[in-house]
Amino acid sequence: MEHLRWRPTVNERAFIERSLESDLRVDGRHSFDFRTLKITFGREDGSSEVQLGETHVLGYVTAQLVQPYRDRPNEGTLAIFTEFSPMADPVFEPGRPGESAIELGRVIDRGLRESRAVDMESLCVVAGKHVWSVRVDLHILDNGGNLIDAANIAALAALSTFRRPECTIGGDDGQQVIVHDPEARDPIPLTIHHMPIAVTFAYFGEGNIVVVDPTYKEEAVMGGRMTATINSNGDICSIQKAGGEGVMSSVVMQCLRIASVKAADITxxxxxxxxxxxxIDD
Incomplete structure (x- = not known):
């Protein structure tokens, strides 16, 4: 876990930047290579585990019946929650979300919810009275860099395997919701229209050098970062630029073209x- 406390010296910073100028990265990748991606699932529906290089994230989806928002009486809800453990990175404080936790949640929330990836109307049981509220919990176990992309994949993987109980309406007044046991009736998967994939780029050398999927060390020396959330159809769901100097529009367009290819691959x-x-192990 040595990388978690790593702060670059002047020489280390110069070495990383000089290597990048030669299209070489400290871990041997080229500029637009992702690290090895491994996606696994738990025994329960709606639980996922994602490893992107040394970055390690767990996703877990739950749902409960709630009253809908007044302005959207026939739509369910989707919420993203992130939990950063000090074990994942000593800079994370227990008990309260820091700036990085809030930003991570917002970027994933914007890409997933605002692009209406999950069909919210299919989560309605009784309009105006009962809808399913879906919650995605993302637990950061190890911060090896590029948490956004790893957590986004964990959220999509968990949502893809989640099943909610089947409901029927009955009772004397015909308004009572009966939630069926999974043993009695098969649970129902979510309707997912498309998969918004977050692809994060780091900028170096006044925005002239761009790499995809930055490591923890690269994040420590980068000049800025941009996350493009794109689905496999090439639709841009959201773009978030964090920190650093401005980047030329031609560089942004190049990043979007690369992100489109990566999104199809990750999907x-x-x-x-x-x-x-x-x-499941024997």
Missing amino acids: SKIKKAVSEGPQ
């Missing part, structure tokens, strides 16, 4: 992992 990896199901 197929998530779907493949979901189809293979949980890896």
Whole structure:
């Protein structure tokens, strides 16, 4: 876990930047290579585990019946919560979310919820009275850099395997909700229209050098960062630029083209992992 306390010296910073100028990275990747991605699932529906290089994130989805918002009486809700453990990185404080936790939640929330990836109307049981409220909890176990992309994949993987109980309406007044036991009736998967994939770029050298999927060390020396959330159709769901100097529009367009290719690749990896199901040891 040595990298978690790593702060670059002047020489280390110069070495990373000089390597990048030669299209080489400290871990041997080229500029637009992702680290190895591993997606696994727990025995329970709606739980996922994602490893992106040394970054390690757990996703867990739950749902409960609630009253809908007044202005959207026939729509369920989706909320993202992030939990940063000091074990994952000593800079994370227990008990209260720091700036990075809030930013992570917002970027993933914007990409997932605002792009209406999950069909909210299918979560309605009785309009104006009972809808499903879906909650995604993301636990950061190890911060090896690029938490956004890893946590976003964990959220999508968990949502893809989640099943909610089937409900029927009955009772004397015909308004009573009966939630059926999974043993009696098969639970129902969420309707997911598309998969918004977050692809994060780090900028170096006044924005002239760009790399995808930055490590913890690269994040410590980068000049700025941009996350493009794109689905496999090439639709841009959201763009978030954090810190640093301005970046030329031509560089942004190049990043969007690369992000589109990466999004299609990661989407197929998530779907493949979901189809293979949980890896249960003998």
